[in-house]
Every structure is written in C-alpha cells, then in structure tokens.
Amino acid sequence: MPVIEINGVCKAFRDAKRNVEVTALAGVDLAVERNQFICLLGPSGCGKSTLLNMIAGFERPTEGSVKVDGQLVTGPGADRGVVFQQPTLMPWLPVWENVAFHLLMRGGQKGAHRRTAQTFIDMVGLTGFEDHYPAELSGGMSQRVGIARALLMNPRVILMDEPFSALDEQTRMQMQGELVRLWQHHEGTVVFVTHGIDEALTLGTHVVVMSARPGKIRAVVPLDLPRPRDITSPAFNDLKRYVLEMLHVDRSNS
Known part of the structure; x- marks a missing residue:
C-alpha cells in the first residue's frame, strides 16, 4: 500500500x-x-x-x-514532519532546545531530551553549535536545525x-x-x-x-x-x- x-x-x-x-x-x-x-x-x-x-x-x-x-x-x-521555506526557529532558544522543542513541550527530564536532540544535531552536522542561538547561525545552519527537528519526531513522511x-x-x-x-x-x-x-x-x-x-x-x-x-x-x-x-x-x- x-x-x-x-x-x-x-x-x-x-x-x-x-x-x-x-x-x-x-x-x-x-x-x-x-x-x-x-x-x-x-x-x-x-x-x-x-x-x-x-x-x-x-x-x-x-x-x-x-x-x-x-x-x-x-x-x-x-x-508527518514539515520543513518550511524559512526555518521558523524560536530565537530565544538555543539550537538544542529548538531541535527538542516538541519533546520539551511534553515535559519530562530535560537532560534526557537534550541527549535525544544531540543525536540529531550530530546527524545534521551541527556538533559544537548546541548552545548557539538562531541569530548566530547562517541560513544553511538554520535549515539544518529545522531538518533535525523534523527528523527527531521520527515521522514516516x-x-x-x-x-x-x-x-x-x-x-x-x-x-x-x-x-x-x-x-x-x-x-x-x-x-x-x-x-x-x-x-x-x-x-x-x-x-x-x-x-x-x-x-x-x-x-x-x-x-x-x-x-x-x-x-x-x-x-x-x-x-x-x-x-x-x-x-x-x-x-x-x-
């Protein structure tokens, strides 16, 4: 099917x-x-x-x-994960919290959510930028954050x-x-x-x-x-x- x-x-x-x-x-x-x-x-x-x-x-x-x-x-x-034309990041949150945003909204252990986010941050090549804010990122790096956030949800599509x-x-x-x-x-x-x-x-x-x-x-x-x-x-x-x-x-x- x-x-x-x-x-x-x-x-x-x-x-x-x-x-x-x-x-x-x-x-x-x-x-x-x-x-x-x-x-x-x-x-x-x-x-x-x-x-x-x-x-x-x-x-x-x-x-x-x-x-x-x-x-x-x-x-x-x-x-279904969605990546928009503009990355729609929360400017007041660092990279790792933007990636883990959906997990953080559910509550639970912040440390565990950060470890989960780290896997996807590494996957998109942003290791070392976990604590940077969106204003400190290039356009390509911002899109990587958006892609990592979509992947973290483990969507089928x-x-x-x-x-x-x-x-x-x-x-x-x-x-x-x-x-x-x-x-x-x-x-x-x-x-x-x-x-x-x-x-x-x-x-x-x-x-x-x-x-x-x-x-x-x-x-x-x-x-x-x-x-x-x-x-x-x-x-x-x-x-x-x-x-x-x-x-x-x-x-x-x-």
Whole structure:
C-alpha cells in the first residue's frame, strides 16, 4: 500500500477582494511509495505548496481525499514532519532546545531530551553549535536545525517546501548533498517542493511535473541515475530536456 495516496483532489479558494473563485488544483491523483523522494516541480502558482499543505494537514481538499498510511488526513500529525521555506526557529532558544522543542513541550527530564536532540544535531552536522542561538547561525545552519527537528519526531513522511530557496548556490548544493545522505540514513519518504529543475533531478527518485494553474500532474518522471548525481552527464541533461518539454506544454498551448 502506498504511504501517501492522493485521489481526485481539487482545491478552490475564494478571492474575496475580487469576488471570484480560484481553482488551484484540479483532479490530482498521486501514489507515493515508502522510501521514495518525490520532487514536486512546476510553475509559480500551480498549487505545489497547496498540495504539500494538504498532505501535512494544514489545508483540506475541496474535493477528493488525501491519505497517509491508509488513514484520511484531517489535520497535522506526528507521522508527518514539515520543513518550511524559512526555518521558523524560536530565537530565544538555543539550537538544542529548538531541535527538542516538541519533546520539551511534553515535559519530562530535560537532560534526557537534550541527549535525544544531540543525536540529531550530530546527524545534521551541527556538533559544537548546541548552545548557539538562531541569530548566530547562517541560513544553511538554520535549515539544518529545522531538518533535525523534523527528523527527531521520527515521522514516516517528511514534507519540505522549498527549504533551500534562500541559500546561495554553493550552500544550496552542500545542503542538497546532506539531505540525500540524511534521507538514505533515515529511510523515510520525502515530498519536496522546488522551482529548480536541477534541484529536482539531483534530489529525487521521481519528479512530479505539474501544469500551470489549475494544477494537474503532467508527468511522473522516474530517475534512475547513480548518486551522487553528475549534473553535466548526458543522462542528466537528457532528463532535463524532457522535463523542460513537459513544463513548456502549457506555454506552447497558450
């Protein structure tokens, strides 16, 4: 059984300012298997983040259903960790308390929670920064804290909404490599929203190409490329051309 099942999902919003209804997604069907790394790719406004938010339970579909492990998604849950575009750290807490935040909210022994957090701090390469505050961290380091916090919850599914978009190119490439390493170690399922074709082809086991609004799934492209991926290789660039063709379908038909 797929870990994530999206069946006939449509999403419409009411634009109160213009007094019109906007259809963000129309007839989306997608099945995501365990341990897959799915990259959602498409033009701005096609509903990628909306689809991610419905898997997270932050939004509900207007029509259709979203299930995780066979259970209908009706709200957020500990089985789904979320990493946002901005790391949303608590500036008054040091790194280890940001990572252990969900454990600390439950109460219990603070020392035990710190030891648990340390495992994930080490995992994301922040050893030695446990007592630093968010204002003392770079953008890449802040995102590592957000990823560590999501991993600590031991979710079946990790949802990521353009987490590296604000980073410089060198840091972004470093973080992409770290994320692949963590995914392989964690053996979870990842759904990752991106605007970057190279990023999608570097990270994913599959790229889900979405159409312009209302968002539909144009193609699901499996990626049978060795890791680490060589973005200059003929195979990589063949796939890049194919994905570009899928993205240009709407433009050529407009």
